[in-house]
Amino acid sequence: MQLDAKAVKRAQMEGECLVGLKNLNFKKQDDFDAVAEWTSYRSFSLLEQYSPCQVLIIMEVAQAKLKNTSKTTP
16 A cells, blocks of 8 residues: 555654654653653553544643642642
């Protein structure tokens, strides 16, 4: 099966999104980060349902919201 230029571009973008997910979930940290641990775990199950780019967007929003929530709660 040969891919047309549009399909190749889409596949490249999905690859970039996978790298983004890796970077989001596996940042080098000195301390345990429960939010990063949670989003990393959830990313795997979401990748079974959605494209890597959709999962990256979902996880970026979730991580930002969870981190903001944890800063405001005692």
